[in-house]
Amino acid sequence: METRNILSFSSALLKKGKELGADLVGIASGDKAKNSPSSQLAPGLPAIKVGLGSSDKAAGVETWPEMGKSVLVAGLSHPEEKPELDWGFQDSSPPGNKELIRLINNLQEWVGENYPDIKPYHPPYHVENGGIFLKDAAVWAGLGTIGKNNLLVTPPFGPRIRLRSLILDVSLSPTGPIEFDPCSGCEEYCLNECPRGAFSEKLFDEEKTNLKNLPGRTGTFSRLKCNEEMEKNLAESGNGKEAVCKFCRQCEFACPVGK
Ligand code: B12
Ligand code: SF4
Ligand code: SF4
Structure with missing residues (x-):
């Protein structure tokens, strides 16, 4: 594709993503996303069975597709006033995730119809099933x-x-990364609100992991403790048609940014 056409495709793609309902959209380079801090750390982490419709295969090893040179990341706002976007119903995806699936499917179709030379691929949610590390891609x-x-x-x-x-x-x-650090100078409300104390000890350090970017930034996030809360939330959600799973979101709600 010629440079001129690539530039016009990028801006048309970002515009279409917004038109289809994304609150935020951006583009990351495939190389950055593929070699992200998460993809380097995850293979050494303990396996956990995560949430509705998840697999119980071994811990997240990202299988970045050979063809992938760029990745568009779409974000859908999940405000506290609309908690149902994040609720899991029986074995089905939360409504917010269904909306994101619809959005990306439509965007994929639009690319196919208007740019037949470009091959888009819509990865699944779970990394174990072929998904990618979405937070890292979103940062880039x-x-x-x-x-x-x-x-x-x-x-x-x-x-x-x-x-x-x-x-x-x-x-x-790429459309990122951006200069933005709301945590410097913040009173760390998020760390104190966790019902499991998932940020209470340092589990990872730069030397052992050979990584500068650690979970919870300083290496304090425990996925096992957080997952215990998710398991509790699942167990509390009941059975049958009326079952609704409301996963913990305390570390989101405690953060004042964007309120
Ligand atoms: C498995 C999973 C879980 C597991 C394990 C989480 C984990 N972090 O290990 C459990 C069940 C515990 C979980 C919990 C939650 N999850 Co979750 N989870 C996922 C999933 C499927 C994969 C994430 C993963 O395995 N990461 C691997 C590990 C190695 O990465 P990590 O601990 O997150 O740490 C890395 C980053 O912090 C990063 N990092 C740190 N600094 C920097 C700096 C830069 C520049 C970069 C690039 C990266 C970077 O590098 C670290 C590696 O050291 C993603 C979806 C996806 N496909 O990405 C959703 C996802 C991350 N989860 C999400 C959410 C919202 C939650 C919960 C709030 C529960 C809920 N109600 O949905 C909690 C929050 C926990 C928390 N505070 O982190 C959202 C996050 C949205 C957001 N705003 O960030 C995602 C993206 C799904 C989505 N629907 O959009 N989750
Ligand atoms: S509450 Fe928000 S801004 Fe403050 S430390 Fe936590 S994540 Fe950062
Ligand atoms: S989702 Fe809940 S249990 Fe998990 S880290 Fe955030 S506050 Fe803690």
Whole structure:
């Protein structure tokens, strides 16, 4: 594809993503997303069975598709006033995730119809099933930064946002990262609100992991403790048609950014 056409494709793609309902969209380079801090750390982490519709295969080893040169990341705001976007119903995806799936499917279809030379790929949610590390890709795409709560914190919505991606076989200019650090000088409300104390001890350090970017920024996030809370939430959600799973979101709601 010629440079001129690539530039016009990028801007048309970002515009279409917004038209289809994304609150935030950006583009990351495939190389950055593929070699992200999460993809380097995850293979050494303990396996956990995570949430509704998840697999219980071994811990997240990202299988970045060969064709992937860029990745579009779309974010859908999940405000506290609309908690149902994040609820799991029986064995089905939360409504917010369904909305993101619809959005990315439509975007994929639009690329196919208008740019037949470009091959888009819509990866699944779970990394074990072929998904990618969405927070890292979102940072490189300029949607926000990783906060001390270990989540993507965005300027307009704070951490109350959910992500999905579309991988493309063409190199596009990245739209990030951005200069944004709301955690410096913050009183760390997120760390104190966790019902499991998931940020209470340092579990990872730079030397042992050979990584500068650690979970919870300083290496304090425990996925096992957090997962215990998720398991409790699942157990409390009941059985049958009326079952609704409301996963913990305290570290999102405690953060003042974007409120
Ligand atoms: C498995 C999983 C879980 C597991 C394990 C989480 C974990 N972090 O290990 C459990 C069940 C515990 C979980 C919990 C939650 N999750 Co979750 N989870 C996922 C999933 C499927 C994969 C994440 C993963 O395995 N990461 C691997 C590990 C190695 O990474 P990590 O601990 O997150 O740490 C890395 C980053 O912090 C990063 N990092 C740190 N600093 C920097 C700096 C830069 C520049 C970069 C690039 C990266 C970076 O590098 C670290 C590696 O050292 C993603 C979806 C996806 N496909 O990405 C959603 C996802 C991360 N979860 C999400 C959410 C919202 C939650 C919960 C709030 C529960 C809920 N109600 O949905 C909690 C929050 C926990 C927390 N504070 O982090 C959202 C996050 C949205 C956001 N704003 O960031 C995602 C993206 C799903 C979505 N629907 O959009 N989750
Ligand atoms: S509450 Fe403060 S420290 Fe925690 S993520 Fe938000 S800005 Fe960062
Ligand atoms: S989702 Fe809940 S249990 Fe998990 S880290 Fe955040 S506050 Fe703690």
